Amino acid sequence: MTADQMTPLERFSAYNRGDPIDRLPCVPIVGNAAARVIGARVSDFRGNGRLIASAQVAAYKLFGYDVIRVFTDLYTQAEAMGAKVHCPPDETAYLETPALTDTSEIDRLAPANPYRDGNLPGHLEAMKIALDQVGHEVSVTGAMTGPFTNASFLIGTEKLVRLTLKDPEKVHRLCEISLQTNLRYARAMMDIGCTPSLTDPMSSSMVISPGQFKEFSFPYLKRLIDFIHTRGKTVTLHICGKTSKIWGLMADAGADCLSIDNEADLLEAKQKVGGRVRIMGNVRPSEVMLQGTTGDVRAAVVACLRKAYDSPKGYIVASGCSLPTETPLRNIQAMLDTVREAGYPVNMEQLERGINHE
C-alpha cells in the first residue's frame, strides 16, 4: 500500500486536467459516522458548528478521503422554515412535523435566512472552521437538500406527491420558496469558500416518475445549479434509489458529477452519461459498509472499479448513499485502502488477482 502523494485538491485538479494522479479520488459519504471518530453523540451536533467541524475534520484526517461534507440530516433548510425535527440522543434526526398542516398556509412561508434561522448558522460555522483548518488541501462542501425534497418536508411527503396530480400549481409554489432558501443558503456557503453538495431523495424514480421529475424538480435544480456555476463552483448531485431514466435530465440540469445510488448500476451510468458528467458511487451503505467485513468492502470497491474506473469524464469511488452512523471505521479504512492499492492508472487484472488470493 502506498501512502498518498497528493492532497485531495491537487489530486482533483490534476485529474480534471488529465494529468497523472497517485490514485482515484475516494469519497465514503461519512455523514454522522464522523461522530464516532471523536466519540461524540449525534445530538451534540445540534447548533454546535465547532463540534461538527471537529468531527468532520478528524474523520477526514483519519482516512484521507477527498471531500469533506458538513452534514447532520436532510431537514436543516425545512427546519429553518418552520418544520419540527426530532433529535434522538445518538441517532440521525428525523422530521417530526412539516412546516405546514395545509396548503392554505403556503402564504405564511418565507425563505430562510441562513445567518439566523434554525441550525443553518451552526452549519455555516462548521464549514468556516473546516475551511480555515484544512481548506488549503481539501474541498469543503455543505450538504444541501434539493428544492423538491425540501418542499416535501414543508407540507409532508404524502401531501406533496398527491398535489403533483391534484394541484400542480401548489407544488410549484412550494418548490419556488424552497429554491429561494436554497439560493440564499448557497450564497452564504460560497461567500465563505464552501461548495453546496446537493441531495434530493424525493426526486428518485422510486418516488416520482421521470415526467414528474422533469416538471417539478428539474427546473428548480437547474436554476440552483446555474447560480452555483456563476461562482465558478462545480456541483455534485445525489438522488437516491433508481435514477437511470433521469440521468440525462440530471446532467441537463447542469450537475458536474452524479452521485449514483446502489440501486442503480455504475456500468449503465458510465455508458449512458459517463461521457457528459463525472460519476461517483456506489458501494452499498448497509449490506457492505455497515454489515460487511473489510474483505466484503474490498470486493465491492473492486466491483465498482471494474464497472467505472475508465468512465470518460472521470470516476470517484464512493458509497451509494450516506453511511449509517454505526458503520465500522475499519470498513471506511478498507475502502480507502483498496483505492490506494488500485493506484493509477488502475490495473484491474492485478486487483482481481488480489481478491482470488484472499
Add this chain to the structure above:
Amino acid sequence: MSKDKEVLYSELSQAVLEMDEERSVHISGEIVAEQYDAYEAVVHGLADGMDRAGRLFEEEEYFIPELLMCSDAMYAGLEVLKPHLKREESGGRKRVVIGVVEGDTHDIGKNLVKIMLETSGFDVYDLGRDISPQKFVDKAKEVGAEIIAVSTLMTTTMDAMAAVVQLLHEEKIKDKIRVMVGGGPISQSFADKIGADGYAANAAGAVRLAKKLAGGA
C-alpha cells in the same frame, strides 16, 4: 336495468386503477343498492384495482403519487362497502400488527401494505410510525396476532427490526408469531440475518408473504 355484478366489480377495479375517487364511491353505491356481496366487491373490485396499480408500479408506469391516489379511491369505495361486509366473512381472519420502526416517520410503504392486507382479508392493527420494538410485541400479544409486519425506509433504523425478533425470542413466543420485514434498505439477506420469517420487496409481495406465513402458522 341492473348491471351484472361482474361488470360492476370490473368497473370498480377500473375506477381504483384510474384514481377516480368519485366513481369508486358511485359504483360501490350501485353494488350496495343491487345487494351484491360486499366482500366479493372488495376482493374483485377494490383489491383487484390496487393489485393492478401495484403491477403498474412494479413496471414503473405508476409511481408513488399514482399509488396514493389509487389508494384514496380504494378507501373511498371501502367506506361505502364496509357496513355491508357480512360478519362471518370477516370472522376467523388472520391478524397482522403493522408499523414503521422507531426513528422513522416515512409511512407510504407501510400504508400501502396495510391497505393491501386489509383488502386481502387480514385484520390489520396499524400502530403507525416511529414504533418501539416492545410496542410491536405488546400489541401482537394483546390482539393475538399471527404476524408482525415491520417497515423502514431508513438505513439508520434497521437495528430496531432485529430487536423485534429478539424480544419475541426472549418472551418465548417466536414460534407463535411470524415477523415479516420490508422497506427501501431491507433485503432478503438482512431478513435472514436478523432471523425474520420473510421479506417482501413491495406491497403485492407482502400480501403473498403474509398469506404464506399465516397459512403455515
